[in-house]
Amino acid sequence: MLGGNEKEKARALAKVRRFLKARLLRDYTTLHGYKEERSNVRQLLQRTAEMGESNSLLLIGPRGAGKTTLINAVLTDLVDNRSFVENTLIVHLDGNLHTDDRVALKSITLQMRLENAADGKVFGSFAENLAFLLQCLKAGGRQSKSVVFILEEFDLFCAHHNQTLLYNLFDVSQSAQAPICVLGVTCRLDVIELLEKRVKSRFSHRQVFLFPSSGRLEDYLARVEELLSLPENKSLEAASDRLRRLSRIQSEALSLGRNHFDPADGEEIDPPFRKNWNTQLHKMLATQHAQRSLQMLYDFDISEAFLRNFLFRLVAQLRPETPHITADQLRTMANQYECDDKIELLCGLSVLELCLIIAIKHHSEINDRDPFNFEIIFARLSKFAKVSSTMQGMERSIVLKAFEHLRIGELIMPVSVSSSSSGKVQKEFEKHKLALTYGQIQQAVQRYQALPTEVAQWAQSSLI
């Protein structure tokens, strides 16, 4: 009987884990906060669709601040608006994918389903495509459908030749042609400076800045609780309903609805379990330990993307043996973020390689970070090896191998900028610099397992 109960509990936990993971990863359309900015963008798109107004806007904010989610959320809001759905074409471009105007233009032609495109293939040359697109937009007017251009990684479009695409899109938005709305998304604050002056003049200078609301840890904690707690069934259904309506957006490039987090997908979680989970979570977050750990994360990065990443790893640790998220887990995970990977790397080196690093450190300390080559370091190491009892009889070729190992581990880096000139220098004489701080070496020496005492002493002082 007890075994059956255990099994039941394990199943419920698996369900919760799956639910939380899916919500952390695949919830593309739910936006937290940004009320004003959201309504600003929504009204702009609405006016474009309903009144046939032409507009342009730039959405600017640091990475992980929810720029794409904002657009997705606005589009989800507008799905209910019949005149928006039926009168708008959405064209989605990405600066990383559409690396020049040629590719971007083909994509636009396809997404707008113009006459010279058929079944995913665009006919004609680049110049013809541009001319045809411009003619089409010119032929349009108040009676034609509005087109919403979403340009993600907008700053990369600025690097295109002559900024032809941007000029033409902005120019259409400022002349009596088909109503279009150009929505640029970027993380660069100074993106306007990248525009050419005539492109800049045509841009309407509407900028919406998205900054993650910082300032208070309480908001952050509330957000953590919101992301981890299990919602009521009623709100789940509402969310699921909203999701189903997403399929109304007719766009080929925009795949919001596909593989979206569907709260009604899994089986329902029974209310007592949910209540228990939520109270446990609340209690845990109220503890000092948990708050201190979260404060550590918050000090480092306030963006939600970072937080979600952290919580995902936390949720993945849920096991039947440990059915709740504990403050200890939180602390261990946060400490993992704190630790230095390079020290881990140093602790994985052999004693000989560590000795080389120590020799390099001594050389750098004495000569104030002057570059070094193998010969210098080998001489310094031999001086130590002669008097040490463990390192005698070290062959030169083995030390050179260890030196090369350090180099491909990028713990030491060659000085020369041009690789062609360095080819002429023999590898024993090539100048290198140390890519570590002294503090890191110090810590590594302390944490190294079973380091010979001689080496540890040598590390303390360069005198032998």
Add this chain to the structure above:
Amino acid sequence: SRLAEGTPRRSIQLSNIVEKRVFKEDEIISTPKRGRTKKVPEDEDEDEDEDYTPKKSIQKTPTRSRRMSTTTKPSTTPSKAISTPSKGAVAPMTPSQKMKKIRAGELSPSMQQRTDRPMEDSSKSQLQLAREQLHVSVVPTSLPCREKEFENIYAFLEGKIQDQCGGCMYVSGVPGTGKTATVTGVIRTLQRLAKKHELPAFEFLEINGMRLTEPRQAYVQIYKQLTGKTVSWEHAHSLLEKRFTTPAPRRVTTVLLVDELDILCNRRQDVVYNLLDWPTKSAAKLVVVTIANTMDLPERLLMGKVTSRLGLTRLTFQPYTHKQLQEIVTARLGGSQAFKGEAVQLVARKVAAVSGDARRALDICRRSTEIADADSANVKCVTMLHVQQALAEMIASAKVQAIKNCSRLEQIFLQAVAAEVTRTGVEETTFMGVYTQVETIAAFMGAAVPAPGRALRLCAKLGAERLIISEHSRNDLFQKILLNVSADDIHYALRVGEVSS
């Protein structure tokens, strides 16, 4: 308006450069074209109808692809939302046939149509009407504050058309000062006169450097506006050369407007040279009006022989003063009471102080109406406060706000960069120096010192936002870091935050 009267049909037939197939098509298509010039060219629907009537296809020798479509090839074209009225009568075209039609200029490009009618004017509020009037795309029939320039260009063009000779003009000015609007306004006026037979008829062609993928496409676009056909640039060039250099009776004057001239300049400058050389030929009767931004473009960028051909008939559009901007906005508003007088004045003064760009002023006014609209339902009028908010949104920079919204360690990192700049006295710092400063400041403030790896992440994040300019993290401790905001901004942002909290 693409008129085909000037198409030198005879000269095409004489041509021996032209390939046979293209040459044939030219002949066939130019025949009905001549008849069509009597029609109203703006009426697109009628144009299309004519293209698809069976009568036309009889006139035309069946090309190979056409024969294929009627006999063997089944239709593979996916149904398009746009369909021409008479499409049902003709067999549906394959995409490549369609492309051929597009190249021949027989298929007019079109956009998908709305399913409902756009909103009626009568149902709009005063603010909405004002917003529509303030949109940059609504160009008034007569531009305020550009009367002198209008007169100047009008006199030039009218004189050239009357005299039946060719010439060049260069118009310059910073963006948003009404260059293109004025020139097209002049040409519209002249076209109206020509229609009333008070002026000899003329053709108007228009190209824009920024709408071309490369300078040589200018030939293609010009030829396309003459005949409607798309050909390769070499072919278009030879045809245009023939048209402008061989004398022909009853040749009408052609006015060619070249916008964004600087883009057409490449190293060889053959395109610009040709465009400016044709007016010198007595047979051409070509008047070229060129527009660009910089005043000294001909001397700075163009070769001597090109500058010489461009001549000295030049006109500069000065940036608008605040009085002119105010006049422009009030002219747009008409008698509407949507704006308070001082609100318009504030916009005009702020914009005139920065750039004198009319587009900027109109956009700010439009944003103000939106703010007033959102403000509350009762407000019918845009006041100073709304304009101030719009100006803050559209002119102010957000760097201080960005610094305030950084995480604590990011703020420490920024402070450390500023401190390192103060310490060394040079703008450029290395990561290692900054990291020692970070250690110091963090220890001073009691924060946990981030490991160098994490500090590199902070650096990359700030670099992505462009608060600092950093190299690739591959250079690790040796990457160079520049501060992209002023140190004063950092101090201001962080100090002010401390006081408020």
